[in-house]
Amino acid sequence: MSDRIFGIIGLALSIGYAWAAMNIEESFLSDAVGPKAFPLIIAAVLGLASITVILKPDPDPHWPNPVRLLEIAAAVVILLLYSMMLPVVGFVIGTALAGAYLTWRLGSKPLGSVITGATTSVGIYVIFHLILGLSLAKGPLGF
């Protein structure tokens, strides 16, 4: 069933892709092939392969239960928030929080997570910024 859904998504994607390719504006200066042809070939390959998957699906993978799925979704949200907040709160604070969250969800105890998060963040800051001179996001406190 999962494969059938995947195939349908692939097929829809290929149709959308082909449609977007047809709508590419041609420039008056073009080579013999133009910018549309190769994307259309890709869309065709994607479409054909998706149809094959719909017709001959593999057995279902073992999907995690809803709790685990929610766990992954929460991690995604945290990582997106982290990306968004990085320029606002700065690297060290942001990374300490995100790192603490991840290690907590992977099974560390609360106090241990705070320590791991902080150590990871400061460690990366020292190695990559102070020693190697990589530019990291600066927060209001300057780090």
Place this chain on the structure above:
Amino acid sequence: METLSSLADGFIIALTWQNLLLALLGCFLGTIIGALPGLGPSNGVAILIPLAFSLGLGPTPALILLTSVYYGAMYGGRISSILLNIPGDEPAMMTCLDGYPMAKAGRAGEALALSGIASFIGSFFATWGLILLAPQLVKIALLFGPAEYFALFTLAFATLGGVSSTNQSKTAIATALGLGLAMVGVDTQTGVPRFTFGEVHLYDGIDFLVAIVGLFALSEVFVFLEHRHGSSDAEGRKMAIGRMMPSWAVLKSCLPTMFRTSFLGFLAGVLPGAGASLGSFISYSMEKKLVDREGTFGKGDPRGVAAPEAGNNAAAGGALVPMLALGVPGSGTTAVLLAVLLALNITPGPLLFSQKPDVVWGLIAALFIANFMLLALNIPMVGIFTRLLLVPPRILMPIVAMVSFVGIYGISGSTFDLYVMVGFGVMGWVLRKLDVPLVPVILGTLLGNAMESNMRRAITIDNGNWWTLIDSPLSASLWALAIIGFVLPMIFGKVMKARMKRMAKDEEGALTD
């Protein structure tokens, strides 16, 4: 002779303090990355590329660092196979079969040393093979025109699923996804934007580094969150290492095995669609057929440790041949190395050897140096690495995630790229659940533009005649090979996969090398 003098020049480039230090650092990091379960050569190199890139290293030093990581990871994979019975990366799968029984019998130190020597011999011969074979391949590749290149790219994609692929349509979907992503951005030949949907950030296209780090490194974090298996540190603690050196008699009995499997592994590495995992698999099964008279394979036979390790390290070296000489990688990790080259504005292929010999030969010399360093690191200092195995994934995985963010942010300083990377991480997790290979996605994003421009150039030269793509005997035969390579696994793929599975327990959704 000419080759030897180029090699000597290469050594002059590689033997600077900076490059030696980078090689040492790469070997050390690589061994750790290989040893830690969940991190293998491809995602290990992936998270380090943006760093090497944003640290402003020159092409040769950056390549030296990252190929040392690559070779180091191939060495390191065996450590957790032997001590924990968990392959550190997929090519090390076969090493579990005899390595773990040896460790249980109190011969862990011996198995580690022996596999270290086997790894050394495998990569040593493979590096020589690279030196001898790559320039020959370059001579052939110089005959290639755009049409032949287009056929060669098709061949690379068609065979990427490999002989053990069970579902070729999923490989095709993955390839199409990758190629499709490569099309995003302003078309280089006509200047019109494609698939940008008016989003200014997309005009430059999707940065393949963002895609690689997301697909390979972040998706691994999600896999760990899904399973939350943090117990890999339980058993290693109790394992006694035992004596560190195998006796001369044991070593001597393994030497012929190592030589045979080095050769076999190298071949597997050079051929498209094989790669290191298959190299170690064929090596093990051939040795089992050839020398296992008392039925000791699988019960802690030293030769069963030596065979897959020599095989997969030789394959790692062999895989560099098509990557450097043709610019077309045949495996996941070499695809990541190709990304390194492209990020440094170096186009691999036949012209690389004549235009940038310092890069090529400096790299090859660095491979030799790294190999000796790895032998030195891995035999006396293996104790350090075994202790690092005790770092549980719950601490390791957040570090991997955070370093990925640091690397990508360091390149562009753009939050948009970080969102895209998280998106790729989720996509990677879903695709791995559905058993869709990730390597074609990466290779597609890397090679898509080159593939398209070769096609368009070929047809434009021939005044819009599409038949020009299969006109020359060379391109026609490449197309024939591509079709055979795509169709054969449909018939034999299931059999091969089942055989590999029966011999070693398959890690669910492991990255394919």
